[in-house]
Each structure stands twice: as structure tokens, then as C-alpha cells.
Amino acid sequence: MNLDAIWSKLFGKIPVAEKTLGDYLSALPLFQGLSGRELRALEQQVYLRRYAEGEVIFREGDPSFGMYIVVSGAISIERRVPDERRIILATLLPGDFLGEMGLMDDAPRSATAVAKGPSEAIGLFGPELQKLTQHHPDLGLKIFTSVGRSLCSRLRRANEELQRIPRAQESIVRGAGHE
Structure with missing residues (x-):
């Protein structure tokens, strides 16, 4: 069975009456x-999927196959903590993407993604991106560059957040000393 048939069966190419995938x-x-031309080539390699509220897109520990881009609704990124509670790491909105590490390596998913109401996401999976890059190398480079820039931006924000932690701890310690 070819990969297109597998992805279509799992994720289904949903006909969109008012908008095309290219839109x-x-x-x-x-x-x-x-x-x-590049959008039309990309359109042939992605999948639009609709999710119901509470539906899991992928689970922490699942194999990584690719990334998703939120088109409508909201998707939360959740992680299990040692006492088995789940914490929400982020809530992603239209235009945000998730699971991009699945394009870069085969490591298991590091978190769970859950639809926070009716949502739509476009899936771009490793085998399709590889095929796209073979036939359209410039397009593949543009996609990887765009994902890379977004990852750099996320890393910078995470570093800024980490730099705030010692200041917050210091402030808490100073405040506790005045009681």
C-alpha cells in the first residue's frame, strides 16, 4: 500500500466547498x-482534518510523522506530570503549528495535542515533504527555512522565560523575608 493511500485513509482529504486547501x-x-505554483504543489501533499472538541490529534509518546498547522479553532498542547495530572503548556490558534519536530527526527511525541472545540488542522507529514522536496527542491528549502525561523523565535521566547525565573525566585525570597 502506498503512503498516499495510508495518509488519505487515516486523515482523509476533506473536500472543502467554500475554500480550497490552497486558500x-x-x-x-x-x-x-x-x-x-508552489502552493499548488504543496496542496497536493497536505491533508485537512476536522477535529471534534476533546479529540486527540496525537499523544505524548506516539511516533512522530510530521506537523500540523491550525486552520480554525484551538488546540492545546498538554503534558503529563509525575502525579499523573496534565498541564497545558500552550494553546495554539489559527496560523500556529505543532509537531514540527516530527519532520526533523523520529523521536516520540513529547506532548499530547487536544482539540479545544471544533477545530481544523492541515497535516504535513515527513514522507510527503520528502517527496515534495525531491520534486521541488526550492519549495522544500522555503518550507524548512520558514519552520526553522519559527523554531528560532520559539527558542528565543523560551530563553527569555527562563531568564525571568531567577528574578521571580529572588523576588519571592525577598518577599518571604519581610513576613
């Missing part, structure tokens, strides 16, 4: 600047 793709910040 969705061209509106996403991740794909800004792609030409019409």
Missing part, C-alpha cells in the same frame, strides 16, 4: 511568500 495554505504565515 487555507496561502493564508497561513508559515507559507507566506510562496508562489501560486
